[in-house]
Structures are given as structure tokens and as C-alpha cells.
Amino acid sequence: MPEITPFKGMLYSPERLKNADELICPPYDIIPAAQQQSLYKSSEFNAIRLELPMEDDPYAAAASRIEEWLRSGDLCSDAAPAIYPYFQTFDDHEGKSHTRCGFFAAMRLYDFSAKMVLPHEKTLSGPKADRLNLFRKTKTNISSIFGLYADEGKTVDRLMKSFAETHAPIVDAMFQGVRNQMWRITEPELIAQFQQSLEQRVAYIADGHHRYDTGVNYRNERAAANPAHNGTEPYNFILTYLANIHDEGLLIFPLHRLVHSLSHFDIATLKQQLAEHFTITELSDRAALKQFLDRESSNYAYGVVTKDALFGISLKSDLHSLVDPARPEALRDLGLVLLHDHIFGTLLGISQEAMAKQSNLLYVHDDHEVFEAVESGAVQIGFVVKPTTVQQVLAVSESGEVMPQKSTFFYPKIMTGLLFNSIA
Numbered sequence: 562m563p564e565i566t567p568f569k570g571m572l573y574s575p576e577r578l579k580n581a582d583e584l585i586c587p588p589y590d591i592i593p594a595a596q597q598q599s600l601y602k603s604s605e606f607n608a609i610r611l612e613l614p615m616e617d618d619p620y621a622a623a624a625s626r627i628e629e630w631l632r633s634g635d636l637c638s639d640a641a642p643a644i645y646p647y648f649q650t651f652d653d654h655e656g657k658s659h660t661r662c663g664f665f666a667a668m669r670l671y672d673f674s675a676k677m678v679l680p681h682e683k684t685l686s687g688p689k690a691d692r693l694n695l696f697r698k699t700k701t702n703i704s705s706i707f708g709l710y711a712d713e714g715k716t717v718d719r720l721m722k723s724f725a726e727t728h729a730p731i732v733d734a735m736f737q738g739v740r741n742q743m744w745r746i747t748e749p750e751l752i753a754q755f756q757q758s759l760e761q762r763v764a765y766i767a768d769g770h771h772r773y774d775t776g777v778n779y780r781n782e783r784a785a786a787n788p789a790h791n792g793t794e795p796y797n798f799i800l801t802y803l804a805n806i807h808d809e810g811l812l813i814f815p816l817h818r819l820v821h822s823l824s825h826f827d828i829a830t831l832k833q834q835l836a837e838h839f840t841i842t843e844l845s846d847r848a849a850l851k852q853f854l855d856r857e858s859s860n861y862a863y864g865v866v867t868k869d870a871l872f873g874i875s876l877k878s879d880l881h882s883l884v885d886p887a888r889p890e891a892l893r894d895l896g897l898v899l900l901h902d903h904i905f906g907t908l909l910g911i912s913q914e915a916m917a918k919q920s921n922l923l924y925v926h927d928d929h930e931v932f933e934a935v936e937s938g939a940v941q942i943g944f945v946v947k948p949t950t951v952q953q954v955l956a957v958s959e960s961g962e963v964m965p966q967k968s969t970f971f972y973p974k975i976m977t978g979l980l981f982n983s984i985a
Contacts, residue, residue, distance in 0.1 A: 562677075562759040562760050562761065562763065562764060563668050563669050563671055563677045563678055564668070564669040565644075565667065565669075565755070565756060565759065565801070566642070566666060566667050566668075566669075566756075567642035567643050567644050567666065567746075567747070568642055568643070568666070568667040568795075568798070568982055569638050569639045569640070569641065569643070569983075570638070570639050570643060570665070570745075570980040570981070570982065571636055571637070571639075571701070571980060571981040571982065571983055572636070572639065572732075572979075572980045572981075573636060573978070574634055574635055577606060577635055578732055580604070581732050581733060581734035582734045582735050582736065583603045583604040583606075583607060584604060584606055584607055584734070584978045585608055585736055585741065585976040585977060585978035585979060586600050586607060586608045586609040586613075586736075586976065586977050586978055587736075587974050587976065587977065588612070588704045588768075588975065588977055589612050589613045589692075589704065589977075590688065591974060592609070592612075592613055597609060597613055597615065598615075601615060606630070606635055607978070608978025609977075610622070610623070611623045611626060611627065611699070611978075612703050612704055612977045612978075614626075620695050620697070620698035623695060623698065623699050624698040624699045624700075627699055627701060627981075636981075639745070641747045643745045643746055643747045643752075644664050644665065644666050644746045644752050645664060645665040645666075645743050645744065645745055645746070645979075645980060646662070646663075646664045646721040646725060646743065646746065647662075647741070647743045647744075647802060647975075648661065648662050648663075648721075648725065648743075649739055649740065649741055649742075649810070650739070650740040650742075651738060651740070651972075652738065653812065659810040659812065660810045661808060661810030661811055661812070661973075662718055662721055662722065662804065662805075662808055662810060663721075663802050663803055663805075663808070664721060664755070664802070664803060665705060665743075665802050665979075665980060666755075666801060666803065667795075667799070667800065667801070668706075668764065668798060668799055668801035668803075669797060669798055670773075670776050670777050670780050670798065670799055672777060676763070677763065677764065678708070678763075678764045678765075678766065679763060679764070679765050679766065679958035679959065680765075680766050680770050680773070680958065680963060681765065681767075681954050681957050681958045681963060681964050681968070681969070682766075682770050682963055682964050682966065682967075682968060683770075683917075683963045683964075683966060688771040689771050689774050689775050692771055692772055692775040693778055696775060696776070696779045696984070697779070697782075700796075700983065700984055700985040701981050701982065701983055701984060701985075702772075702776075702800035702981060702982040703977060703981055704769075704800075704977040705772075705800040705801055705802045705975055705977075706766060706768065706770075706772050706773050706799060706800070706801050706802070707767040707768035707769050707801075707802050707804070707971060707975050708764045708765065708766055708767060708801050708802065708803045708804075709765040709766075709767050709803070709804055709805070709806050709811075709951070709954075709955075710759060710762045710763070710765070710804075710805060710806070711762060711763075711805070711806045712758065712759070712762065712807065713807050714758075715805060715808075716754075716758040717754075717755055717758050717759065717805065718805055718808060720751065720754055720755065720758075721744075724744060724746060724751070725742075725744055728744055730743055730744050731743060731744060731745050734976070734979075739976075741976050741979065743979050743980070759803075764801075765806075765954065765955060767804075767954070767969065767971045768971050768974070768975070772799070773799065776799040779796060780796050780797055783796045784796075795982075795984045795985060796984045798984070799984075800982035802975045806951045806955065811951065811971075812971070812972050813948045813949055813950065813954075813969050813970065813971055813972070814926050814948055814970040814971075814972045815926065815945075815947060815948040815949070815970065816924045816925070816926050816967045816968070816969070816970045817925050817926070817927075817928055817930070817943060817944060817945050818900070818905075818922055818923075818924065818943065818944040818946065819922065819924070819925060819931065819934050819935075819939075819940040819943050819944075820905070820909065820911070820922060820940060820941050820942045820943070820944070821921060821923065821939065821940040821941055822921055823909060823910070823911070823921060823941060826909070826942070828867050828869070828870065828941075828942065831908060831909070831942075832870075834908050835865075835874055835904070838876065838877065838878040838882075838883060838903075839874035839875060839876055839877060840874065840875050840877045841872050841873070841874055842872060842873040842874070843870075843871075843872050844864070844873055845871070847928065847929075849871075850866075850873060850928075850945060851928075854873070854945065854947055857873070857875050859876060860894060860895065861875060861876035861880070861896050862874065862875040862876070862896070862947065863896070863900060863944050863945065863946055863947075864944065864945030864946075865942065865943075865944060866931050866932060866935050866942065866943035866944075866945060867935060867941075867942050867943075868938070876899065880899065883899060883902070883903040883907075884898060884899055884902050884903065885902070888962075889960040889961075889962050890960075891953070891956040891957045891959070891960040891962060892957060892960070892962050892964070894953060894956070895949065895964060895965075895968070896947055897946065897949070897964065897965045897968050898964075898965060900944060900946065901916065905922070909921075916965075917966065919966075923940065924967040926970045926972075928945050931943035931944075931945055948970075949964070949968050949969050954969060
């Protein structure tokens with residue numbers, strides 16, 4: 562396991578945390594403009610004002626707010642280093658309750674070549690430049706990355722749950738139907754048990770690839786400018802939430818694909834082309850589509866939503882004729898690779914560059930949005946996909962490859978504003 566260590570978290574004051582619901586926000590990359598404005602109005606102390614400021618110079622605005630809130634006592638740094646258990650309780654689409662258990666710690670930054678921390682998705686230059694500017698100005702990790710580790714014995718899970726049963730949370734906040742509770746552990750003996758139980762394990766990035774890459778770049782920048790650099794400075798670590806892949810509350814939702822702005826799109830032609838390699842099943846409605854995907858054991862099954870037709874497709878041909886056989890098996894096993902390579906690339910003519918820039922693709926995690934977008938005419942066609950499994954994430958990470966963009970949606974997102982980490 563990468564080195565994990567307790568740290569002195571920066572939290573809102575106990576008085577502010579009485580209204581914690583008004584303080585937290587999602588990570589920057591899933592906040593639309595309307596929600597950004599709504600969160601601004603919810604409180605003058607909402608973490609959106611640090612995570613995604615609306616000012617002309619957002620980085621300077623975030624930095625000045627941190628200084629101001631520390632001066633006023635609205636933000637306080639903990640007196641002792643701690644590890645912070647964080648539980649999220651929520652209902653899934655079927656109304657079943659789940660609790661995902663994990664904890665915040667400071668995790669040492671490693672180059673991916675060290676094989677201590679493994680990614681599963683590509684990163685883009687734009688978001689990394691944005692986050693690097695925020696790191697430089699604020700010298701603070703405002704939102705955490707989300708990491709996974711594998712421990713079938715669930716040692717840390719038991720430690721956290723036992724602690725939570727006998728201690729009141731220091732943060733208890735609701736956001737969009739998810740209850741967010743956080744505790745503080747400062748006992749050195751208990752922290753040592755966390756560290757010892759994880760020391761032989763690898764960390765996999767579930768969410769926050771851009772923030773992790775930015776952390777490495779920032780560390781390298783600071784180290785190069787510091788003649789006395791010795792590797793123990795705070796900028797060598799990054800705020801990380803870690804959860805066990807064997808936790809029953811760990812869910813991955815699918816991210817569905819919406820195709821738009823293709824100049825020569827014709828559904829009749831596409832359907833004819835699909836029939837060559839896929840079995841096509843005509844469907845009546847959204848419920849029928851769900852049943853189709855649930856009963857299809859193949860990874861290569863998709864729902865296709867158009868304004869005038871709804872059908873399911875499942876692969877009937879040899880996969881090797883449609884996907885580059887040189888790809889590692891872990892990637893060939895992903896339904897999204899076939900979707901992107903053959904259907905989007907070969908049949909629809911969407912280039913890899915256009916996919917990366919999202920020139921012709923949009924992503925939504927609720928299949929209701931697929932039907933609404935198609936019906937409104939905002940997009941030409943929608944593809945409803947199956948969720949990626951945790952095992953597939955680990956297999957791709959361990960192969961050294963990366964998944965297509967937007968392959969996973971770990972739900973719920975780790976909230977911003979529970980605590981911050983100084984990397985000054």
C-alpha cells in the first residue's frame with residue numbers, strides 16, 4: 562500500500578457544522594452552472610466557493626477565502642493528526658439502503674510507474690491545468706481523490722464501524738438524499754492498526770485521476786524549487802478517501818452515452834450495419850430495456866434509444882473481428898471498448914480525438930436522461946450501457962492500460978467541504 566498517514570485536517574468550526582447540510586458540495590467536475598449558482602446561494606461558506614469559485618480569478622478568490630475563514634475562526638485546523646472515517650448512507654434506484662464505509666488520510670504521491678497507485682482512466686490537460694492553478698494559489702487539497710484497496714478480511718472496515726458505534730460523528734450532513742457522516746480518530750495505536758493492515762496492498766484510483774496527476778505535478782514543482790526537499794513535506798501527500806472493494810456499500814453506476822451533431826447520421830443505415838454483428842431485439846419501453854440488459858449475461862449488450870425506435874443489441878459475432886486483438890484481455894472484456902471502437906469509431910465515424918473532446922458525445926448516469934434527451938431532439942441517439950464492475954476496474958488497472966473516458970460512476974461522489982488538507 563502507498564504510505565498513508567494521519568494529518569491535521571482543516572474543518573469548519575463546530576458552530577458552522579451545526580448547519581453542515583449547507584456547507585458541502587460535489588467535486589468540481591460534476592457541478593453544472595445552475596447547481597454552482599444554487600450552492601453559492603445556499604451559504605456564504607459553502608465549499609463551492611473554494612472548489613469552483615465564480616469570480617473572474619477563481620484561484621485567488623479561493624485562496625483569499627481560506628485565509629479569511631481561518632482568521633475569523635470559521636475554519637479551524639485540528640490540533641492533532643487524525644484519520645477520518647467517512648460513511649455515506651443512501652438508497653439505490655430500487656429503494657434499497659446502502660452504506661459505503663471508508664476513511665480520509667494523507668496518501669504519499671507516487672509516479673504510476675512505481676505501481677503503488679494504479680489508474681484506470683485517461684486524463685485530459687485542461688482539468689489538470691485548472692486544478693494545478695488551484696493548488697498553487699491555495700496550497701490546499703480542497704477535494705479528495707477516491708482510492709480503492711482490496712482486503713477480503715475487512716480489518717479496517719471492522720475498526721471503523723466499531724469506532725463509529727461508540728462515538729458521535731463530527732460531521733453529519735445530508736445532500737441530495739445521501740447522509741454523510743465523518744468521525745475523527747487520533748489514537749496512535751488505532752491509527753497504527755489502519756496502517757499495518759493496509760501496508761501490503763495496492764491503491765487503485767476510482768475517481769479523481771486529474772487531481773492525483775495534479776498532485777504529482779505540484780509535488781515535482783515544489784520539490785524542484787526547494788533545495789532542502791527531503792520527501793516529508795506536506796506537498797508530498799494528497800488528501801485521499803480509501804474504501805475496500807469488498808465493502809457491500811461500494812456501487813458503480815453506468816454512464817450512458819448520448820451522440821449528437823453528426824452530419825451524416827441515419828438510424829436506418831446504422832441499424833442495418835448493427836444487424837451484421839449484433840442480435841437486435843425490439844423493445845416497447847424503458848422497463849423492457851431494463852429487463853433486456855438484466856437478463857443479458859454478455860458484456861457486449863446495449864440499449865439503443867432513438868426518437869422513433871427502441872431496441873437492444875447483443876454481440877453475435879467474434880469479438881476479435883471488431884476489436885483490435887492486440888488489446889489486453891482486460892480491455893477486450895469491457896463492453897465500452899467494443900462500443901467505442903466499433904459502433905462509435907467504425908460505424909458512426911467518431912474519431913478518438915472527438916471522443917476525448919466530447920465533440921459528439923455526452924455522458925449521463927440516469928437512463929431517464931437518455932430518453933428525455935432523445936425525445937427533445939437534443940441528441941440524435943442514446944446508448945444505455947451496463948455498469949463496469951469493480952473487478953474489471955482492478956483488472957484494467959493491473960494490466961497497465963486505461964479504460965475509455967467516463968467508464969465508471971462510483972456512487973455517491975465523495976463530498977467536498979467535510980475537511981481540507983493544507984499542503985503548504
